[in-house]
Amino acid sequence: xxxxxxxxxxxxxxxxxxxxxxxxxxxxxxxxxxxxxxxxxxxxxxxxxxxxxxxxxxxxxxxxxxxxxxxxxxxxxxxxxxxxxxxxxxxxxxxxxxxxxxxxxxxxxxxxxxxxxxxxxxxxxxxxxxxxxxxxxxxxxxxxxxxxxxxxxxxxxxxxxxxxxxxxxxxxxxxxxxxxxxxxxxxxxxxxxxxxxxxxxxxxxxxxxxxxxxxxxxxxxxxxxxxxxxxxxxxxxxxxxxxxxxxxxxxxxxxxxxxxxxxxxxxxxxxxxxxxxxxxxxxxxxxxxxxxxxx
Amino acid sequence: xxxxxxxxxxxxxxxxxxxxxxxxxxxxxxxxxxxxxxxxxxxxxxxxxxxxxxxxxxxxxxxxxxxxxxxxxxxxxxxxxxxxxxxxxxxxxxxxxxxxxxxxxxxxxxxxxxxxxxxxxxxxxxxxxxxxxxxxxxxxxxxxxxxxxxxxxxxxxxxxxxxxxxxxxxxxxxxxxxxxxxxxxxxxxxxxxxxxxxxxxxxxxxxxxxxxxxxxxxxxxxxxxxxxxxxxxxxxxxxxxxxxxxxxxxxxxxxxxxxxxxxxxxxxxxxxxxxxxxxxxxxxxxxxxxxxxxx
Numbered sequence: 001x002x003x004x005x006x007x008x009x010x011x012x013x014x015x016x017x018x019x020x021x022x023x024x025x026x027x028x029x030x031x032x033x034x035x036x037x038x039x040x041x042x043x044x045x046x047x048x049x050x051x052x053x054x055x056x057x058x059x060x061x062x063x064x065x066x067x068x069x070x071x072x073x074x075x076x077x078x079x080x081x082x083x084x085x086x087x088x089x090x091x092x093x094x095x096x097x098x099x100x101x102x103x104x105x106x107x108x109x110x111x112x113x114x115x116x117x118x119x120x121x122x123x124x125x126x127x128x129x130x131x132x133x134x135x136x137x138x139x140x141x142x143x144x145x146x147x148x149x150x151x152x153x154x155x156x157x158x159x160x161x162x163x164x165x166x167x168x169x170x171x172x173x174x175x176x177x178x179x180x181x182x183x184x185x186x187x188x189x190x191x192x193x194x195x196x197x198x199x200x201x202x203x204x205x206x207x208x209x210x211x212x213x214x215x216x217x218x219x220x221x222x223x224x225x226x227x228x229x230x231x232x233x234x235x236x237x238x239x240x241x242x243x244x245x246x247x248x249x250x251x252x253x254x255x256x257x258x259x260x261x262x263x264x265x266x267x268x269x270x271x272x273x274x275x276x277x278x279x280x281x282x283x284x285x286x287x288x289x290x291x292x293x294x295x
Numbered sequence: 296x297x298x299x300x301x302x303x304x305x306x307x308x309x310x311x312x313x314x315x316x317x318x319x320x321x322x323x324x325x326x327x328x329x330x331x332x333x334x335x336x337x338x339x340x341x342x343x344x345x346x347x348x349x350x351x352x353x354x355x356x357x358x359x360x361x362x363x364x365x366x367x368x369x370x371x372x373x374x375x376x377x378x379x380x381x382x383x384x385x386x387x388x389x390x391x392x393x394x395x396x397x398x399x400x401x402x403x404x405x406x407x408x409x410x411x412x413x414x415x416x417x418x419x420x421x422x423x424x425x426x427x428x429x430x431x432x433x434x435x436x437x438x439x440x441x442x443x444x445x446x447x448x449x450x451x452x453x454x455x456x457x458x459x460x461x462x463x464x465x466x467x468x469x470x471x472x473x474x475x476x477x478x479x480x481x482x483x484x485x486x487x488x489x490x491x492x493x494x495x496x497x498x499x500x501x502x503x504x505x506x507x508x509x510x511x512x513x514x515x516x517x518x519x520x521x522x523x524x525x526x527x528x529x530x531x532x533x534x535x536x537x538x539x540x541x542x543x544x545x546x547x548x549x550x551x552x553x554x555x556x557x558x559x560x561x562x563x564x565x566x567x568x569x570x571x572x573x574x575x576x577x578x579x580x581x582x583x584x585x586x587x588x589x590x
Contacts, residue, residue: 126512126514127514127515145514146511146512146514148512175508175511175512177508181506185502185506185508185509185512186512188498188499188502188509188512189499189509189512189513189514189517190512190514190516190517192498193495193516193517193520193521194516195556196491196495196520197520197572198556198568198569198572198573199549199552199553199556199572200488200491201572201573201575201576202552202556202568202571202572202575203483203487203545203548203549203552204483204484204575204579205571205572205575206548206552207480207483207548208575211476211480213470213472213480214480214483214484215578215579215582216441216470216582217421217441217443217470217480217481217483217484217485218484218579219421219422219440219441219484219485221485221488221489221523222484222485222488222579223579223580224519224520224522224523225488225491225492225519225520225523226488226576226579227519227576228516228519228520229572229573229575229576230573230576230577230580231573232573233566233569233570233572233573234566236569237565237566237569240560240565241560241563241565244560247560248557248560250498251557253498253501253502254494254498257494257497257498257501258494261490261493261494261497262543262546265535265536265539265542265543266539268536270532270535270536271528271529271532273493273497274493274528274531274532275528276497276500277492277493277494277496277497277500277524277528278493278496278524278525278526278527278528280496280497280499280500280503280524281496281521281522281524281525282525283510284499284510284513284517284518284521285518285525287510287511
């Protein structure tokens with residue numbers, strides 16, 4: 001253990017992300033002891049067996065009072081509900097972070113509720129999958145992925161440095177960005193595309209009611225595009241609700257793109273548009289995070 | 296070689312699909328000899344080296360006059376351009392098929408141009424990828440995939456039986472469907488989703504012009520959804536043009552789905568809709584073609 005490591009870490013919510021963070025922190029030897037906090041004994045036991053945590057408790061008080069680092073990895077809407085107890089119980093200088101995919105309200109609440117002796121840095125690891133639960137957790141989930149850090153008035157310089165080191169140590173790349181910016185950009189790159197995947201799946205459903213055979217014609221392209229529509233509906237409803245305003249901004253942009261495509265289809269003049277789209281997509285594959293020093 | 300096999304097969308266009316069909320027919324021992332026909336010597340040579348064809352020619356006359364089976368595997372819009380020469384040169388009883396992803400015009404032209412002593416059965420193997428070219432061809436490309444057969448007035452019962460046996464022999468599942476139905480259903484399951492993938496890629500491009508960092512936030516979900524936007528733009532422009540009327544039908548349906556989602560997002564009442572979408576998507580994974588006797 002070097003001086004950057006945490007003596008006692010508390011992970012609240014040991015699902016896919018919380019569990020993977022536990023495994024990754026241990027692999028990086030960044031902590032001495034991890035306590036898991038949750039509501040369901042069963043998940044906590046699974047996390048313990050898997051080695052993602054060293055012990056668990058159902059008592060937030062016990063968990064918060066000992067921790068040097070608290071990671072909130074529960075569904076986004078529940079994250080601020082832990083702030084009052086953290087405010088009361090956590091040690092002076094305790095570093096608190098979260099993994100919520102919509103940051104604005106979390107940041108606002110942290111600034112409202114947490115006292116100045118608690119350090120808060122918002123976080124969002126861009127890793128995950130359609131699955132949920134600690135059974136899918138793995139230490140390498142964050143390898144070469146982006147981990148957004150959203151600073152606020154509760155983030156000290158030292159807190160930011162500690163979080164950056166944590167991110168690097170689990171193989172991810174920190175990207176520092178304020179909460180509003182994060183929420184808008186994520187609406188473009190993740191939330192709206194997820195909504196589209198759900199919509200494509202519904203579109204197929206409409207046709208299937210008229211013609212059962214249509215399902216057989218949904219080949220790999222369709223399956224790939226709707227894969228993320230297999231994600232948990234409750235989780236995504238929450239994200240869509242939390243980031244509704246930004247979703248509507250993107251939606252307007254989207255309608256313009258679609259109008260343009262429809263016009264060009266009518267004119268028989270789609271080639272340049274498709275070529276531009278293809279180039280934009282290729283650009284994504286060229287982003288090499290391992291060389292991405294300047295991000 | 297059994298009695299179902301073809302003595303001489305001509306494959307026109309030895310790209311990903313044409314080349315894979317050559318390899319698959321050979322693996323299934325369904326033909327004695329394959330002649331490749333094309334415009335570019337280089338692709339034909341590659342196909343020869345790969346073993347997808349046994350010889351090649353740049354002369355359609357030579358290729359067509361010997362064949363018992365002609366497979367047209369060129370871009371959809373060029374397929375009917377071969378019919379006049381096939382009408383003049385092909386042997387009596389020659390079986391002709393194609394692999395075009397939009398069938399209506401091909402079927403219409405075949406009925407107009409081909410004489411009654413030539414048998415034509417439209418075909419569309421639902422296999423492929425973003426890549427093109429014979430270098431990506433493989434004998435197992437069609438394994439457990441759907442292969443649509445579209446009959447017309449030029450398809451005899453014997454022709455249909457031969458094509459069905461061909462499809463089974465390369466490990467695929469024949470699905471018989473008239474051209475109009477095929478084109479509408481494919482607009483739902485493939486053409487419109489491809490258009491959406493291109494549009495999502497353009498949407499990201501609009502944001503990237505304002506904020507370069509947005510590309511870093513396009514993680515696996517976005518990449519998966521837009522993967523097919525890496526497909527050749529010229530090929531897709533052609534498909535969109537050929538199937539424009541059906542695309543516009545789907546588009547209308549799509550707009551209703553999106554309006555419904557927007558309304559429910561506004562009402563904070565998305566859960567059932569997302570759950571329905573998730574179930575629809577799961578249904579696709581449950582389709583087990585290996586058990587799919589009755590399709």
